[in-house]
Amino acid sequence: MGVSLNFFLGLSAILFSVGLVGVLLRRSPLTILLSLEIMLNSVNLTLVAFSREVGGSDGQVFALIVMGIAAAEVVVGLGLVVAMTRREMVLDTDELRTLNG
Amino acid sequence: MTELVWITLALPIVGVVVLALLGMKLPARGAGWFASLIMLVAFGCAAIATILLASRPEEERQVVQVAWTWLSAGNFSVGLDLWFDELTAVMLLIITGVGFLIHVYSIGYMKDDPQSRRFMAYLNLFVFSMLLLVLSANLVLLLAGWGLVGLSSYLLIGFWHNKPKAIKAAKKAFIMNAIGDVGIAIGAFLLFVDLGTLTYSGIFAGAASLSETQASIACLLLLVGALAKSAQLPLHTWLPDAMEGPTPISALIHAATMVTAGVYLIARFNPLFHQAPKVLDLIVIIGVVGLLMAGLIALVQTDIKRIIAFSTMSQIAYMFVGVGLMSYWSGVFHLFTHAFFKALLFLGAGLVIHALHGEQDIRNMGGLRKQLPKVYFCMMIGALALSGIFPFSGGFSKDAILASALSVDTPIGWIAYIGGLAGALLTGIYTFRLMFMVFHRRMSPYAENVIPHSVKHHGEGPSTMLWPVYILSIGAAFAGLLQIPGVTHVFLSWLEPISPFGMVEPSAGQEWLTTLIGTVVGLTGIAIAYHLYARENTAPELIRNGNARLIHRALERRLYWDDLYEWTFERPLQWASSFLNRDVDSPAFRWAPLDGLGQLTAFFGRSFTVIENGIVRMYALVFALGIGAVILFLLVRG
Numbered sequence: 145m146g147v148s149l150n151f152f153l154g155l156s157a158i159l160f161s162v163g164l165v166g167v168l169l170r171r172s173p174l175t176i177l178l179s180l181e182i183m184l185n186s187v188n189l190t191l192v193a194f195s196r197e198v199g200g201s202d203g204q205v206f207a208l209i210v211m212g213i214a215a216a217e218v219v220v221g222l223g224l225v226v227a228m229t230r231r232e233m234v235l236d237t238d239e240l241r242t243l244n245g
Numbered sequence: 246m247t248e249l250v251w252i253t254l255a256l257p258i259v260g261v262v263v264l265a266l267l268g269m270k271l272p273a274r275g276a277g278w279f280a281s282l283i284m285l286v287a288f289g290c291a292a293i294a295t296i297l298l299a300s301r302p303e304e305e306r307q308v309v310q311v312a313w314t315w316l317s318a319g320n321f322s323v324g325l326d327l328w329f330d331e332l333t334a335v336m337l338l339i340i341t342g343v344g345f346l347i348h349v350y351s352i353g354y355m356k357d358d359p360q361s362r363r364f365m366a367y368l369n370l371f372v373f374s375m376l377l378l379v380l381s382a383n384l385v386l387l388l389a390g391w392g393l394v395g396l397s398s399y400l401l402i403g404f405w406h407n408k409p410k411a412i413k414a415a416k417k418a419f420i421m422n423a424i425g426d427v428g429i430a431i432g433a434f435l436l437f438v439d440l441g442t443l444t445y446s447g448i449f450a451g452a453a454s455l456s457e458t459q460a461s462i463a464c465l466l467l468l469v470g471a472l473a474k475s476a477q478l479p480l481h482t483w484l485p486d487a488m489e490g491p492t493p494i495s496a497l498i499h500a501a502t503m504v505t506a507g508v509y510l511i512a513r514f515n516p517l518f519h520q521a522p523k524v525l526d527l528i529v530i531i532g533v534v535g536l537l538m539a540g541l542i543a544l545v546q547t548d549i550k551r552i553i554a555f556s557t558m559s560q561i562a563y564m565f566v567g568v569g570l571m572s573y574w575s576g577v578f579h580l581f582t583h584a585f586f587k588a589l590l591f592l593g594a595g596l597v598i599h600a601l602h603g604e605q606d607i608r609n610m611g612g613l614r615k616q617l618p619k620v621y622f623c624m625m626i627g628a629l630a631l632s633g634i635f636p637f638s639g640g641f642s643k644d645a646i647l648a649s650a651l652s653v654d655t656p657i658g659w660i661a662y663i664g665g666l667a668g669a670l671l672t673g674i675y676t677f678r679l680m681f682m683v684f685h686r687r688m689s690p691y692a693e694n695v696i697p698h699s700v701k702h703h704g705e706g707p708s709t710m711l712w713p714v715y716i717l718s719i720g721a722a723f724a725g726l727l728q729i730p731g732v733t734h735v736f737l738s739w740l741e742p743i744s745p746f747g748m749v750e751p752s753a754g755q756e757w758l759t760t761l762i763g764t765v766v767g768l769t770g771i772a773i774a775y776h777l778y779a780r781e782n783t784a785p786e787l788i789r790n791g792n793a794r795l796i797h798r799a800l801e802r803r804l805y806w807d808d809l810y811e812w813t814f815e816r817p818l819q820w821a822s823s824f825l826n827r828d829v830d831s832p833a834f835r836w837a838p839l840d841g842l843g844q845l846t847a848f849f850g851r852s853f854t855v856i857e858n859g860i861v862r863m864y865a866l867v868f869a870l871g872i873g874a875v876i877l878f879l880l881v882r883g
Contacts, residue, residue: 167865176861241859 152193159186171236173228177221184214247310249294250329253337254376256287260369268362277352280365284345284372291337298334303742306330309382309446316385321437328382328445332743335577336379336509339584340502344372346713347497350592353709354493354599364404364491371397375502379509384433384443387510391429391470394503395422401498402490414486421483425473432466439463449516449745460520467514468524475507475561478535482806484558488550492595495550500557500591501584508564508580512573515744519571526657528569533664536562538804540671544678545800548605549594552679556631557587559668563646566661572649572749574740578728579646581736582638585720586630592714593624596706597683600699601692607679608782612688616696617705621684623718628680630721632673632767635760640767641725643669648730648751648759666766673770681778730756 159182166179188207195203228235260283268276298306312325348368355361374397378390395418403415437443439459440451452460471477476484476499487499498504511518511528518525536559543555560583567576598605600617614621630639643665650661688696705711727735731753741748751759802808833839 164869168862168869171862237861240861244854244857244859 149193149197152189156186156189156193159183159189171238173221173225173235173237176237177218177225180221181214181218184210246294246297247308247327247329249290249297250327250337250380251312253287253290253294253341254327254373254380256283256290257369257373257376259283261366261373264362264366264369268366271362273359273361274352274356276362276365277348277355280369281345281348281352283369284341284348287372287376288338288341288345291334291341294329295334295338298329298331299739306742311382321441323383323385323443326382326386326444327380329380330743331739332509332512332577333379335581335740337376339581340372340375340379343501343584343588343717344368344375344497346716347493347501347588347592350496350595350710350713351491351493353707354491354595356707360404364401367397367400367404368493368497371401371498371503375506378506382445384429384436384445384448388426388429388433391474391506392426394498394506395419395426395474398422398487398494398498398503401494402487404491404494405489408489411489414483414489418483418487421480422473424480425470428466428469428473432463432470435459435463435466445513448514452517452520455517455520457520457523460517461524464514464518464521464524465527467510467517468528471507471510472531473507474510475504475565476558477507477562477565478531478538479806481535481539481558482803482810485546485551485554485803488548488554492550492591492598495554496588496591496595499554500587504557504561505564505580505583508561508568508576511565511568512577512743515568515571515573516746519744519746525569525571529566529657529661532562532565532569533661533668534562535559536566536668537664537671540668540675542800542803543675544671545797547608549597549607549610549679549683550591550605552607552675553587553590553594556590556672556675557583559672560587560631563643563665563668566665567646567649570646570649570653570658570661570749571744571746572646572653572751573744574737574748574750575642575645575649577740578736579639579642582630582642582721582724585717585724586627586637586639589627589714589717589721590624590631592710592717593620593627596620596710596714599706599710600703601695602699604691604695607682609689609691610683611686611692612684613692613696614684616700617684619705619711620714623714624684625680626718626722628676630725632676632771633669633763634767634771635764636725638721638723638725640760640764641728641730644756644759644763645728645730645751647763648756649749651755651759652751653749666762669763669766670770673767674774677771677774678778681774682782685779686781730760 163179163181163183163186166182167176170176170179188210191203191207191210193203195201195207225235228240233240260280264271264276264280271279298308307330308328310327310329312327314322314324316323348365351361351364351368355364358364371394374390374393376390378387378394381387381390399415399419402418403412405411433443436448439455440448442448442451455463469480473480484499484504488495490499539555539559539562543552543559546552546555560579564576564579564583567573567579597610597613597617597620600613600620601610604610626637630637633640633643635641635644647662647665647669650658650665652658653661727733728737730751737748737750799805834843
């Protein structure tokens with residue numbers, strides 16, 4: 145056991161926070177998607193780290209599923225970004241608020 | 246062998262998928278031929294599988310195969326199980342064989358319809374559902390097939406969806422059949438509670454351990470399903486209306502295959518029904534009353550397809566009598582021959598309607614035998630077979646049922662015998678009323694106008710429509726020879742193993758006697774029809790002058806069954822809902838305090854729109870804070 149579990153968890157927490165801050169502060173949809181990916185991958189890191197600690201492969205399988213879902217999510221998200229660009233809409237989430245009550 | 250059965254089942258669904266996805270890329274005719282080809286291959290597979298089954302020793306002819314477990318919960322599991330035995334083989338051959346012919350016929354019939362591809366896809370869907378119904382080896386899968394045939398029947402009756410009457414008829418058929426579906430579902434629940442299994446083998450093995458009451462209730466519930474699907478009393482009113490659909494549908498679904506599913510169900514569950522003799526007697530009674538009633542109503546109908554529809558109801562009632570008497574082979578034999586001659590009559594009627602540009606009223610026909618000689622000849626074979634005239638197929642099969650009634654020799658048996666013979670007389674009259682009104686007597690002005698033009702341009706019909714009729718005529722004429730009393734007994738010995746308790750088998754003498762009486766009765770009916778209708782339609786005079794007017798009116802209104810249902814279910818529901826709407830709902834919600842309540846709700850709703858500000862980052866922040874709060878709470882508490 146080279147690196148202890150805590151290092152992984154710490155890295156994961158840092159990555160997660162970076163992603164969260166990105167989602168909360170950035171206004172460009174593209175950057176928000178990027179930040180989301182960072183958050184997802186930090187969770188993946190936790191899963192794999194725990195999996196290595198426990199010795200089973202469940203966590204790795206789960207991480208793979210997360211990657212699959214993330215890929216699907218990015219497809220939809222990027223598709224939206226492309227569609228918005230084509231319609232020459234402003235790429236700013238604060239301006240895109242037609243759904244307000 | 247089982248592989249072939251799987252292929253038979255899978256082919257039509259492949260057809261549906263291909264037609265649904267690529268239908269618009271195919272030319273309309275190509276789609277039709279594709280669907281027909283699929284049916285031909287399916288028929289080939291079914292035929293080879295049947296031959297292979299026949300080559301096995303008798304004890305090994307019942308094949309059950311589990312493909313995979315479909316549902317599983319605790320110790321209950323339902324598999325995609327397939328049951329292939331003699332009865333299934335017969336049904337398989339009928340469904341795919343007659344199905345193929347009707348697919349080909351549809352190519353010609355739907356030639357000018359822009360949506361013929363959708364029609365073909367539905368047809369394939371129907372065949373798949375029907376195959377699933379007869380191939381399943383447990384009640385759940387049977388119910389799935391049962392529901393799916395109901396669905397495809399609904400889709401096909403309402404195929405011309407801009408025709409309000411067709412939509413209404415489709416809904417009616419679906420609702421009536423839903424009653425039957427519920428019956429079977431509850432029956433399945435009961436059997437599961439009693440026996441803990443839903444597979445056929447489990448039910449048949451456990452049937453003997455059921456008390457008569459338990460078995461009777463389960464059988465009654467299954468019977469509800471059979472009655473609804475087979476359009477028997479009192480759930481029969483949907484069948485005549487279903488004639489609003491295209492004619493090939495009437496031939497395939499509402500004559501040859503789907504409506505006989507009830508007969509199949511009873512024959513299939515014979516070990517269970519054997520424990521419930523009272524229910525079997527009830528089936529016979531329902532059958533006798535139904536066959537007489539439908540025969541009487543058919544006497545006065547004027548729509549060519551409705552006459553044949555009531556005739557179908559009447560013939561299925563014969564099959565019910567057969568299976569109710571535990572003479573399962575004769576019921577299924579009649580199902581088999583009926584598939585030929587009734588499909589033939591429907592397809593022939595379709596040709597007549599086609600030639601007359603959509604006219605369906607037999608009073609507007611007449612004298613067509615010179616213009617449509619081939620159709621006349623073929624339909625004559627069908628009509629003779631339907632009237633039970635020896636040696637046409639219907640004669641053998643109907644007489645097999647009646648001879649079984651004779652050999653049972655109980656009060657019920659005698660009721661069935663006498664009722665069946667009376668029904669045979671009615672059959673002769675209404676069938677040949679149709680034949681004479683359509684093909685003999687003087688041509689009506691309408692037909693005189695239309696027919697020369699139509700025959701000049703199309704002949705009697707496209708060859709895709711004529712050939713299926715020819716082939717069915719051969720079947721209608723000769724299918725009975727499989728079972729000549731005392732000479733051949735292909736059908737009886739083939740189906741004998743499906744019932745572990747044996748079947749009623751009349752002696753050759755009883756059969757010949759019945760055949761003789763049946764033929765004489767049938768010919769008498771034809772003679773009466775000839776007297777009344779062959780030259781002129783003289784029946785209306787008789788009715789107008791005689792006291793029969795009330796009866797005639799009652800028969801024309803189909804003995805008021807539809808009115809009964811309208812006044813007992815439809816109208817009260819309408820009254821109740823309009824009362825609730827007008828006198829309860831509206832006043833209550835205009836009442837001041839309740840109105841205040843409504844305003845209060847609206848106020849709260851408006852107040853909370855503030856947080857729905859549309860800024861995604863805000864949502865994300867609230868979300869993150871929420872999760873943070875939950876984690877904090879867990880940490881503090883833990």
